[in-house]
Amino acid sequence: MLKMKDCCEQCRSPLALTAIAYICSYECTFCQSCSQKMACICPNCQGNLVVRPTRTKSPSQALISQLKRKILG
Numbered sequence: 001m002l003k004m005k006d007c008c009e010q011c012r013s014p015l016a017l018t019a020i021a022y023i024c025s026y027e028c029t030f031c032q033s034c035s036q037k038m039a040c041i042c043p044n045c046q047g048n049l050v051v052r053p054t055r056t057k058s059p060s061q062a063l064i065s066q067l068k069r070k071i072l073g
Helices: 032-037 059-072
Strands: 021-023 029-031
Touching (some): 021 032, 029 032
Antiparallel strands (some): 021 029
């Protein structure tokens, strides 16, 4: 499962689950502004930064929803 970090590794600004953020293949995470300043290249691994998928629920909330659907059928 993708680790959804809650702040930019460059400027430390908070990143909500639904915020636009960029990640590399090692899950280094940056806000949109910092990513653009770095030309979408990760300063840690030199890999491409791509838009991170968003989540509307935490993993535990998603699991509870799945279990409820299975139980209530």
